[in-house]
Amino acid sequence: MSTLPTFLSGREAAQMFGVSKSFWYDLTARGGIPVVMVGKRMKYNLQDLLEHFKSRPLRTR
Numbered sequence: 001m002s003t004l005p006t007f008l009s010g011r012e013a014a015q016m017f018g019v020s021k022s023f024w025y026d027l028t029a030r031g032g033i034p035v036v037m038v039g040k041r042m043k044y045n046l047q048d049l050l051e052h053f054k055s056r057p058l059r060t061r
Helices: 010-017 021-029 046-055
Strands: 036-038 041-045
Touching: 010 021, 010 041, 010 046, 041 046
Parallel strands: none
Antiparallel strands: 036 041
């Protein structure tokens, strides 16, 4: 049985939600998704993302 990671990189999160990495980072920069800074790295808590997108569908256009 495979378990999902608690924190995702930007690349992993973009892939999981089916968008490009550049779109994902642009959305992050605009404050559109929750992010956790770990030093200089951006990490995305999977549970936070799932909760966030339940009430706000991801719009790519």
